[in-house]
Amino acid sequence: MIPQGASIGDTVLDDRLETSATYKLDLTNNRIVGTTDRLEAVKQAVFKILQTERYRYFCYSDDYGAELQGLIGEAPSFVRSEMERRIREALMQDDRITGVTDFQFDVTEESAAIQFTVVTEFGSFGEEVNGRV
Template sequence: MALLPDIGTSKANNVSDTSTQPNKTYKMLIDDNKIMGHTTNDIEAVEQACYKVLNTERYKHVIYSWNYGVELNSLFGKPMPYVLSEIPRRISEALLQDDRINDITDFDLSYDKKGNVLVKFTVKTNYGDISISKEVNVS
């Protein structure tokens, strides 16, 4: 009597038979710092995923994979021309880890003398486009 389920060898070895995982997550109320008891999916789920990635510094938290998060802290104190060229690349690299995201476009960067950089961009997803803005302090 076998204790493991009989899944058949042909299906277990067929890598192309994988399916996309569900796109369901708990609804976040970001302004209220709450997570709702009900779920959301599709474009709202991707928007929440973008928020979480952009607010998690890569390599800082051992709970996350090294592929999760964005590398912005290392831009602190760097010259503004370097910062302005690196931010779009780093944001794109971080967000494109999600297979629901197809492209990051329309970057618009502005900054002030205090070292605050405001980044606006469009995230092209399987469900539609999302407009996102993120402020980064580099001084």
């Protein structure tokens, strides 16, 4: 018997964007405190991406996280060039982020502080990464 009903050609696709609503993290008290959306949700996503070392955790895809640990012990000139590329690559995986700009570096033999602007479809905000190199 041949099935009756709608064919694949009759399928209507929904092009609406998904909401960016997610659980809101209270990092001071290590709790979830409701939900957040739009720019605040992207800020939280940026924090989580930059705190997660890429390829380390099986529960995340290979596109999630930043490869920053591998820069420890490298020359400051190498760290400057690679940090910008790796941060931009990690954050641009999120469809809500449209750009990562205005990088400013303070890299020494011991540590690195990188400031930059994250441009999103909801607005822009400044972010900073600090660490040992």
